[in-house]
Amino acid sequence: MGVTIAVVNQKGGVGKTTTAVSLAAALAGRGLRVLLVDADPQSNATSALGQAAIRGEAGLYESLVGDQALGDAVVATDTPGLDLAPATLHLAGAEVELVSVMAREFRMRRALEPLAGRYAVTLIDCPPSLGLLTVNALAAAHEVLIPVQAEYLALEGLAHLSQTIELVRRNLNPELSVRGIVLTMFDGRTNLAREVEAEVRNHFDNTFHSVIPRSVRLSEAPSHGLPIQRYDPRSAGAEAYERLADELLEQLALP
Amino acid sequence: MGVTIAVVNQKGGVGKTTTAVSLAAALAGRGLRVLLVDADPQSNATSALGQAAIRGEAGLYESLVGDQALGDAVVATDTPGLDLAPATLHLAGAEVELVSVMAREFRMRRALEPLAGRYAVTLIDCPPSLGLLTVNALAAAHEVLIPVQAEYLALEGLAHLSQTIELVRRNLNPELSVRGIVLTMFDGRTNLAREVEAEVRNHFDNTFHSVIPRSVRLSEAPSHGLPIQRYDPRSAGAEAYERLADELLEQLALP
Numbered sequence: 001m002g003v004t005i006a007v008v009n010q011k012g013g014v015g016k017t018t019t020a021v022s023l024a025a026a027l028a029g030r031g032l033r034v035l036l037v038d039a040d041p042q043s044n045a046t047s048a049l050g051q052a053a054i055r056g057e058a059g060l061y062e063s064l065v066g067d068q069a070l071g072d073a074v075v076a077t078d079t080p081g082l083d084l085a086p087a088t089l090h091l092a093g094a095e096v097e098l099v100s101v102m103a104r105e106f107r108m109r110r111a112l113e114p115l116a117g118r119y120a121v122t123l124i125d126c127p128p129s130l131g132l133l134t135v136n137a138l139a140a141a142h143e144v145l146i147p148v149q150a151e152y153l154a155l156e157g158l159a160h161l162s163q164t165i166e167l168v169r170r171n172l173n174p175e176l177s178v179r180g181i182v183l184t185m186f187d188g189r190t191n192l193a194r195e196v197e198a199e200v201r202n203h204f205d206n207t208f209h210s211v212i213p214r215s216v217r218l219s220e221a222p223s224h225g226l227p228i229q230r231y232d233p234r235s236a237g238a239e240a241y242e243r244l245a246d247e248l249l250e251q252l253a254l255p
Numbered sequence: 256m257g258v259t260i261a262v263v264n265q266k267g268g269v270g271k272t273t274t275a276v277s278l279a280a281a282l283a284g285r286g287l288r289v290l291l292v293d294a295d296p297q298s299n300a301t302s303a304l305g306q307a308a309i310r311g312e313a314g315l316y317e318s319l320v321g322d323q324a325l326g327d328a329v330v331a332t333d334t335p336g337l338d339l340a341p342a343t344l345h346l347a348g349a350e351v352e353l354v355s356v357m358a359r360e361f362r363m364r365r366a367l368e369p370l371a372g373r374y375a376v377t378l379i380d381c382p383p384s385l386g387l388l389t390v391n392a393l394a395a396a397h398e399v400l401i402p403v404q405a406e407y408l409a410l411e412g413l414a415h416l417s418q419t420i421e422l423v424r425r426n427l428n429p430e431l432s433v434r435g436i437v438l439t440m441f442d443g444r445t446n447l448a449r450e451v452e453a454e455v456r457n458h459f460d461n462t463f464h465s466v467i468p469r470s471v472r473l474s475e476a477p478s479h480g481l482p483i484q485r486y487d488p489r490s491a492g493a494e495a496y497e498r499l500a501d502e503l504l505e506q507l508a509l510p
């Protein structure tokens with residue numbers, strides 16, 4: 001029985017996709033079977049792993065709105081041990097279409113249930129909103145990972161995010177817990193980054209020790225369709241996500 | 256009769272809020288009366304101008320879902336000539352609540368109509384999605400301004416954004432046109448930024464000449480509740496938005 005982790009933050013551009021992809025690859029690199037679910041209509045995680053967002057066949061959208069088995073849409077990636085449930089272009093319409101579907105918040109949970117036994121870790125990359133796709137991911141997950149960019153505006157939404165997670169825990173998924181906050185795009189030369197770090201560690205005692213530095217190699221990797229471990233394994237970004245994987249595995253007490 | 260410009264990009268963290276706030280302040284600095292509408296539930300534009308997201312009183316949410324006059328919610332800011340229609344916390348619920356409201360896509364347009372005569376320029380800061388709030392902004396606007404971060408992942412969504420703008424033009428707002436693309440967070444030292452710039456200028460001939468450099472002063476300004484022109488008027492970021500304002504005014508043939 002594996003663990004499902006939703007990577008969530010409604011603030012845009014804070015490193016959700018980069019964290020989901022890089023962490024998934026780091027965990028697969030340790031011999032774990034990992035599934036990455038791309039629940040963002042932008043399908044950035046799908047293209048960052050070199051896959052094309054599904055046009056014709058069934059994908060996540062068809063499993064949420066229809067009854068298509070998600071397992072049929074799962075593809076292997078270039079990284080051994082890492083599979084992907086790609087986003088489909090129609091996913092953008094799912095937020096509105098799901099509004100009137102029965103048990104709308106549980107569609108993703110139902111779609112993932114048949115796959116749970118196959119993977120040690122399932123990561124869900126979420127869009128920058130707290131709409132029905134993100135609520136579906138929170139209802140399907142055991143834990144939440146919150147990337148926070150070391151910038152002022154990224155702090156603002158954390159209270160709202162915590163409230164939403166609490167609402168989901170009370171109404172949809174009692175076992176949901178916050179695994180932790182990961183500081184991203186950290187530039188230690190600026191006062192702002194250090195101030196934000198101090199503020200975050202002060203308010204959230206489950207902030208990971210590993211901090212992801214700002215590193216241009218991380219932003220280049222998606223254009224090659226490769227996770228950072230395959231694009232530039234010795235870069236500061238790759239090493240930081242390796243440390244994060246170590247910390248996470250220690251906490252999860254996974255091999 | 257003023258011009259209404261929606262600042263839109265579903266990709267998160269590309270500089271929509273920073274562009275809307277900085278441009279609004281630069282235009283107000285030239286003696287124009289400017290209204291900034293914060294249509295993002297994160298209410299970043301509201302706090303970047305030193306205001307608090309409205310808790311009790313009526314704001315944009317009440318004008319979209321109810322019949323409250325938006326003019327009652329407009330506040331003056333520290334920048335002379337710049338008014339703000341603040342976001343309200345309930346705005347997060349508007350995407351779902353608007354789904355079953357009559358003429359749901361035109362609620363923002365109706366709310367802004369009584370205010371049109373008072374402002375030379377109205378800028379609407381949008382959330383990182385193509386949901387009903389953004390569609391409302393596109394239906395209410397004459398023009399669209401698209402900030403694009405000089406990064407690979409930011410390129411991916413432009414085709415989807417263009418399609419959505421075309422759909423709105425055909426079904427909701429025939430006079431909508433794209434004013435242009437603004438490259439943001441541009442770090443000329445990286446190949447990636449130069450490649451993205453070449454790609455964008457190649458595909459979109461209405462890309463502004465003015466490019467906004469990556470500048471930590473821009474990301475510090477919101478923590479002081481000030482637009483960059485008041486926080487650090489001689490910074491590279493402030494000067495870049497001044498040039499952008501010049502270019503925009505030339506194109507709009509405004510004084």
Ligand SMILES: Nc1ncnc2c1ncn2[C@@H]1O[C@H](COP(=O)(O)OP(=O)(O)OP(=O)(O)O)[C@@H](O)[C@H]1O
Nearest residue numbers: 012013014015016017018128185214215219267406
């Ligand atoms: N540590 C880092 N250093 C430098 N660039 C980074 C880093 N992490 C992410 N990036 C880049 O910053 C941009 C935003 O990151 P990313 O797309 O992962 O954020 P996101 O939260 O998934 O965005 P969205 O809200 O649109 O889903 C991307 O262009 C990415 O390549």
Ligand SMILES: Nc1ncnc2c1ncn2[C@@H]1O[C@H](COP(=O)(O)OP(=O)(O)OP(=O)(O)O)[C@@H](O)[C@H]1O
Nearest residue numbers: 012151267268269270271272273383440469470474
């Ligand atoms: N030119 C710049 N140089 C450095 N930092 C910048 C620049 N423009 C914006 N930022 C910072 O980058 C982050 C993202 O910018 P901003 O919040 O304006 O983007 P956005 O597109 O409005 O995000 P969202 O999608 O969440 O609405 C913020 O922390 C902001 O302060």
Ligand SMILES: [Mg+2]
Nearest residue numbers: 016017040044
């Ligand atoms: Mg993403």
Ligand SMILES: [Mg+2]
Nearest residue numbers: 271272295299
């Ligand atoms: Mg914004």
